[in-house]
Amino acid sequence: MFCSYCGEKLPDTALFCHKCGAKIGSAPTVANKVKLILDRASQVYLVNPPIKAVVNGTIYVSIENGHTETVELDPGPCVVELSGSFRKAKLEFDLQKDTVVEIGFNRITGKLTASIK
Numbered sequence: 001m002f003c004s005y006c007g008e009k010l011p012d013t014a015l016f017c018h019k020c021g022a023k024i025g026s027a028p029t030v031a032n033k034v035k036l037i038l039d040r041a042s043q044v045y046l047v048n049p050p051i052k053a054v055v056n057g058t059i060y061v062s063i064e065n066g067h068t069e070t071v072e073l074d075p076g077p078c079v080v081e082l083s084g085s086f087r088k089a090k091l092e093f094d095l096q097k098d099t100v101v102e103i104g105f106n107r108i109t110g111k112l113t114a115s116i117k
Contacts, residue, residue: 033072034098036080039117041104042066051084051103051112063103080114087112 001010003017003024010017014024038053040063053061053069056079061069078095082088082103089112091101100117 032075034075034095036071036073036078036095037068037098037100038063038071038080039068039100039102040065041102043104043107045105047085049085051082053103054081055079082112082114084112089114091116 001012001014001024002008003010003020003022005022006017006020008017008019010024016023036055038061040051042065048065050062050064053059053063055061055071055073059071059073061071063069073095075096076094078091078093080091080101082090084105087105087110089103091114093099093116101114102117103112103114105111106113
């Protein structure tokens, strides 16, 4: 048998790991992930480019018209930078629970819009 925390080989009768002290049979604590759901509205335009999203500067997602993309993140500060064609939008918020960001283009101005729901 092996310790689920440190991997140390242990006797089958062990109740605690003699190396790290962990209780045998308990799994390591995993940080809870939260979902950031990027929901793009289905809109009809002559030209409808995909919207590219950069989440926290490292996760890149392309969202097609009428589609949804989900990213699992650790809770905490979140920055979502969106770009579609030459239009851009940026959201900064504290991500503590599953959150939906609705994305689309304003029908009058053509501006890229994003809001948290």
